Amino acid sequence: MKPSTLRIGYRYRANRLASNYNAIVIGSGMGGLTTACLLSDLGWKVCVLEQHYTAGGYTHSYERNGYEWDVGVHYIGDVGARTRTRRMFDFLTDGKLKWSAMDEEYDRFYIGEKVFCAKAGRKPFRDNLVNQFPMEVDAIDRYMHLLSQAGAALSAFGARRVMTPWVRRLLAPYFKWKMPDFIFRNTHDVLRELTDNEDLIAVICGQWGDMGLPPKQSSFMVHSMIARHYLYGGYYPIGGSWKIAHYMIPKIQASGGEVFTYAMVKEIMIEDGRTVGVKMENEHEIECPVVISSAGVDITFNQLLSDSVVSESGYRGLLPSVRPSSGHLCLYVGLKATAEELGLPKTNFWIYPSNDYDGALKDFTVDDKAPFPVVYISFPSAKDPDYLNRHPGTATIEIVAPAPYDMFSAWQDSTWGKRGEVYEELKTRLSARLLRHLYEKLPHLEGQIDYHELSTPVSTKWFAAYRHGELYGLDHTPERLQQDWLRPKTNIKGLWLTGQDILTCGVTGAMMSGLLTATSLVGGRQISPLLKRIFK
């Protein structure tokens, strides 16, 4: 089997390091790279250390057998106009990253025997819901109003993350006003106050897979963030998601920094309560007074810092308030015909056994032979107008389903590609089940598939380092969203956090966390001129 050749970043060797970096960033996902780019723009020399063979974290793509797939990006919202999100992407990629719009019907929901969809644009989205549920106009309009209110709350939520505890306390009445209690409640409870139509609730929550928790467990804040994010439709980064990091890295290099791959950090070194650098897996030490970890809260506190540092800095007691998100399966499929020839849509399919999303997830968690609680099908080559230039005459499909880590934990210490027959048989059975969902919706694809391979939560652990194969870092429960310690500045001098755990998951969530971390690090006065340039 031909290995992947799509690799970006510079292979780490101790003798390739420059001296006197101003900051070290652990992890080259969107959170880490954004922080590094912004600091680099301010003249900092930043060293990004990525344990994987390629940079980008969950935005990386890989090639095999003449096909190319993205591992953690299917669609991004809010980039079709000059929004703040779009301006950030333009700035970070020097305007080189271009976007391709998906179909107007960007998400289709198969709920039991019924089919619904989401349409791009605030009014089309609302009118389409009304068409599907004509008796529920009032509930739909009240829901749209809640989404607007949540918009202001989300900005306040981000701002709170960069404030010191005493400023947060001082501004408590303001935040209480801006962040009404309902945004911290669970999604289903909030929606049940609008309607008792469970089909409508299911359609409104049809994107729950985008944050990994069904409506009775998720926080309404994250639900509304995702709903708002895709309200104007879905977009795909032209050339593949790996282009995001590819266009960002030169910004870091321009001020003397670098993004190193195969660079596994083993320890964040703390002396007398102060960060002094990192120790690499090969025991090499890189000294630096500023370390920014984008590796996730779990890895940072449970793996990279010593027990005594975690206890003395007060984090030991805080960690139980958060938990890892679920793992996932992804079937990467290659076909020897183009998306056009195969009639593949620029629409994501979400397939649910019924409108009881929480019940279905629970059933599957206790019995993996139960129906998948959700099967998500995405057609990347159909979305990417450049795909055929790279891989002529072919098409790709990705089929994702949640999977508890425990289902695979028996193989957690084994080597990728050498996990033995039992594991391979399990993968074969799961792949066949996922393919059945594809053939049910697009029967003409049966017999057309040239290649497929399944990733499991232990593959995620192997490649992305998440210790429980997490899909989205920390779980997005209402409790997690209330944890003010999930912020860029830590209690340990010189150690900062960034990435999806300090704000929310999603490429944009991680990107905005990078903005918060850079702001927190350099302070308002220094970041302001840069923000003016970005958001002018």
Ligand SMILES: Cc1cc2nc3c(=O)[nH]c(=O)nc-3n(C[C@H](O)[C@H](O)[C@H](O)COP(=O)(O)OP(=O)(O)OC[C@H]3O[C@@H](n4cnc5c(N)ncnc54)[C@H](O)[C@@H]3O)c2cc1C
């Ligand atoms: C299957 C899937 C589908 C998704 N689909 C979408 C989508 O369609 N749209 C969307 O917006 N979002 C999507 N997401 C979510 C999105 O990709 C992530 O939320 C976001 O990219 C996370 O960025 P991050 O920087 O926080 O973390 P990551 O991208 O995970 O980066 C963390 C990095 O740290 C590195 N690291 C960890 N430990 C070490 C160490 N000790 N030393 C060195 N490096 C280390 C890891 O290798 C990794 O590269 C999806 C995610 C998945 C998994």
